[in-house]
Amino acid sequence: MDNLRLRFSKTGRAVYISHLDLMRTMQRAFLRAGLQLKYSEGFNPHAQISFALPLSVGMASYCELMDFKLNDYISLAQIPLRLKKVLPEGISVLEVYEREQKFKNIKWLDVDGSFEYDERSASDILPELMDFFSRDSIVIQKKTKSGMGEADIAESIRSITFDEGDGRIRLKAIISAQDPTLNPELLVSALKQLSPQLAPDFAIFTRTQIYDSEMNVFR
Amino acid sequence: MDKRLLRILPKVQKPARYTGGEYNQIIKDKENVDIRMALCFPDTYEIGMSNLGMKILYGVINEMGGVWCERVFAPWGDMEDEMRKAGIPLWALESGDPLTDFDAIGFSIGYEMAYTNVLNMLNLSGIPIKSADRHELTPIVFAGGTSCCNPEPMADFFDLCVIGEGEDMDRELLLLLRRAKKDNLSKREFLSEAAKIDGVYVPSLYNPIYNADGTLQKIEVLDGAPELVTRRLVTDFDKSYFPVKPIVPSTEIVHDRVTLELFRGCIRGCRFCQAGYIYRPVRSRDPDRLIKQGIESLENTGYQEITLSSLSTSDYRPLNELCDGLLDFCVPHSIGLSLPSLRADNFSLDLMSKVQKVRKSGLTFAPEAGTQRLRDAINKNVREEDLLNTCKIAFEGGWNNIKLYFMLGLPTETDEDVLAISDLAKKVLFLWKSHAVNKSKGVHITVSTSCFVPKPHTPFQWEAQVDMEEYRRRVTLLRDNMRAKSITYNWHDADTSLIEAVLSRGDRRVGSVIEEVWRTGGKLDSWSEYFSFQRWMDAFEKCGLDPEFYACRERSFDEVLPWSRVNMGVAPRFMWHEREMCYKAELSPDCRNKCTGCGALSLMNGGCCDG
Structure with a gap:
């Protein structure tokens, strides 16, 4: 499943998680949720995820966006239910949907x-x-x-x-x-x-x- | 969160290490908790969170009803400055509460250079550093971990030390503390009760008396404390607690992966190696159980790497079976498996190829000494042919990055032994020239030497460390003979090795030096950014103690050693015999070949050694 978008909030103690650490944290959360992110091909494969506007350390947000792709089909409604249980304190799933517009807009x-x-x-x-x-x-x-x-x-x-x-x-x-x-x-x-x-x-x-x-x- | 903290966090490096809130942290309702324990690691978050012992104890203690165990780490210098400026005391990560709110403050100490951090963390918490200045029952301040096998240098600061493995002992101690709180026991009453728990060493119940020459005359036992405190261990290691839901840090740490513990103890008996002596006897975990624990841990954390931990991975009998079982899960999930602590003698290229499907990282071997004679003297059962054969296979398999670790200053070492290190490195280089499959990339051979530090509870506990000048002479000798282009030579500073040697085998008087170093600004001493040799030398002088008395003096068998009230399991007679074997350059068989009767089996309550 390509073109998926996660909207989430990052508040409380989680505001100190840096952008780089957030990428790692999200990848691990997806694995814990049993959701296999799609990886790039090549010598050094990496999960194909991207964040809309990197957030400074210390700043809270109720409108973070992350695009991702999954290997297997799963109903859209299932994804937030699974993620909810496995995120660290301060990161909350708001919704998951198929994206229509690109971040550059x-x-x-x-x-x-x-x-x-x-x-x-x-x-x-x-x-x-x-x-x-x-x-x-x-x-x-x-x-x-x-x-x-x-x-x-x-x-x-x-x-x-x-x-x-x-x-x-x-x-x-x-x-x-x-x-x-x-x-x-x-x-x-x-x-x-x-x-x-x-x-x-x-x-x-x-x-x-x-x-x-x-x-x-x-x- | 504390409002003052909100202002500080944006100013410091890597603030996520100070906030807690990570996945799998344990939060309990304070209403239902009557014992609060602060599990402290006297170094940074990145180091402490990588420590398997911390993960085990955190899990074990939090399994107790009514007990909440939280984590505390040493702040980096920038954070400490801000905390002191704002008057914020050190807090525990889960609740954010200051350490003064806790009943028990336990430090896990794996290396002596962390001692100054203990004092600094207590001080940052507003808790008096000396046991004698803390009059109330709580917080009780104690320590465990490898360094406690000689509890004397830190005797003035800890109320008690737990000797050996903490899984059972820590629980017993906390239950006793709960009862003591209920019964309104005084601290003194509690400590004399605690001394009855096997493995607990209460420094105030032992009184060292010195001879005129500064050696110990005896260590008096007070108030009916045990004559000998015998190390505790987990006899049924196979079924003992393992943390399959470890905390997943939200910021990068040193060992950011799942760690499986294959076995405790080591069959090898290298005479310099403290871990090889103080973790005996060998106790293993069943491979099926390990595979299950590994998969569960990976699923519970989302880690993409798993590693195996033990003192010598290749001595785990069912290693192939274990790796196959783990790889069945890891390969389809793109999870990497890494195998540290492989020995050069039975290194299996098959195994390495299996686990390193994509990239060939470097190989590291620790021959420890250059000549066969000296390797025999230290009982490092590695033969040059085996090492060279392994290197040959590795070069043929496409590896081109080899690291070799040695020690300088081992007992009986001569210049011939030192120079043999460079010969060995050259032989490895020659093998690459004749056997490498792809020479276009070149080869990197790294030789590292450190200065041997004699450790308590080993056959070399009576040995003198070579002095700094002599160590430096040997380094220069080796450096002048190691000029090949593809060979890099790194050597460890003599400074830290001397201090480490003093702290390892120090007596109670050394505590005053540790305190003085801390008072004059010492902390984070295992970090080169913070370590100051001069500060330590000044402190020795001020306290009227000579570091060489502790580091560079040979002891006789009859000398009363500061750790002589601690029994780690191996009999002193056995260690002395091993020392004599060293001077004859004779090998002792490894435990799998033949039991040498070291004495550690007596700790097993009838259980067996899996040597």
Whole structure:
């Protein structure tokens, strides 16, 4: 069975599993579930699996996608039932289906974030934060393959809202997932570089949804 | 998860090793638990999670009702710094609870260089490092594992040591602790009860008294503790517990595969080898049982590799049968089977070809010494013809990567023995030239030497280690005579070998050196990034102890040895006899040929040795 897609969440203690380790973890889970992943041919065969958007270590997600192929036929409904029992804490199967679109059609990403300030009051900072991210252009220095480069991240932010609660600032943003990719950590880098007084002492992000270029939920 | 921890984890290398949550971890309801045990491994997660003993004890202890056993490992330096900065005490992976919440803290210690980590882990937990400074019954801090066959260097730190295999002993100890908690026993009362469990050594019940020259005059026995603590073992190894549902780490570890344990003990009797002496007698597991355990473990973990563990795999009688049975499952499931610890004398190319269907990885042999005379003296029953014949077959079969391991500084070694190592390497190279099927790829012969460390409970326990200068001279001698292009020569540092020799055969006073090293920043001493020879030398000086007294001094048969209250099974008379045989360069038969009556059979309660 080719063209299968698994949607899963990665939260709690599992957020510290790196991308490379996740590939291994998934392969082992499939074996435990008695599901034989299809392998590539050749000298060094590897399981034919791929993940949509590699997730940074420490970031949670409710919308991870993994494409895979199975050697044998099995009803689609069976796959999540079997996987559920064999996944490590924090990784949960949401659904398994036949994929219709390719990962390259993913364009936007919903992220929730939380900014924590140790010494400063979140409510004082809130309006300034809103101001900062309403600029038309936010040019930052970022690492690229060939050293340091400049990027305007404003065009990668489709929308961003902030509110305050429990002494911290919560943000909701729709950012560009691909072409260009905006790592949510860069929202914090932008503050550190351009308005350090607004930079949080600790920030944490969660992916909640992915969309195509027309803002349809991507599946 | 602790909020402070959330902030730290993104900053450290490989955070997944600090979080727990792996598949097959055991979570229990604290409401139904009255004894909590922290099973500690004094090294990193990647090393500790690879350790079969940890997996066995974790499973065995968690099978007990009302007892929850969790894992604890030493953090890497970056994590330790962050923990100390944030004031987060060391926690157990399953619950995330600090070690102060636990009733029993047990360390599994396989090598002496981990001693400083024990102190560091206790300190990171906010627990006093010295037994005498811990007044309450709990947490009771104890240790087991190979290094405990000489419990004296760590005597000031542990409340008790368990000598030998822990499967039964640890359970008995925890049951006693449960009763002690119920009956409100004091720590002292508990310890004198614990000393009645076979295999338990309570350091505070033994008092070393020294002669003016620094040697031991005697070790006094206090409060009715046993004169001799005899090692515990599993007599019915075939049917004993095996973990078929081991934890599957979510991050890569050193031995990331299923490990099957074929047998304990070894028939060979190499005179330098501590494992060969202290795990006797030989006890094997039935091949059908092993095949079943292997398949179950693979299905329960999803591992794609399985390996066989023992001190000498090729001495497992039904090895072919076992491999065939495993391969029947492994081949159709694309699972790799690897066979370590093969001997050069009965190496079977058929077997190797069967298990290495795709790639021909390197072959490793440990002749240990260059001349037949010295190999006979250490009772390493490998003949040069056999080794060379094996290499020839391997070259004809397409292998082109051979590693040879030797020790320098073995008793009776001369320069002739040292130089013979390079001769042997050249012979192997010559064989490749005359027998290789494909010369276009070239050949890699790696020769490695380490400095011999005399170990307690072996025939060489009375031997002097060669001093560092002499070891370095022998290394140079060998290096100058090993100039062939295809031969790489690696040698182990003299520094760590000297420290290891002191810690192996040290007495209770050495504990002050370990403490001083830790106080001046020592930890993770088995890692070259952290080991500092100078720090150890400074500590010896400060404590007024001479490392060479412990490492480089020959003992007489009559000297009271620090581990003389521990009986590992083999009689000291037998070991002394073996030492004499070494000086005559005479072989002793292996246990399968003829029983030499070493004494270990007395541990079996009437069971037999499968030698």
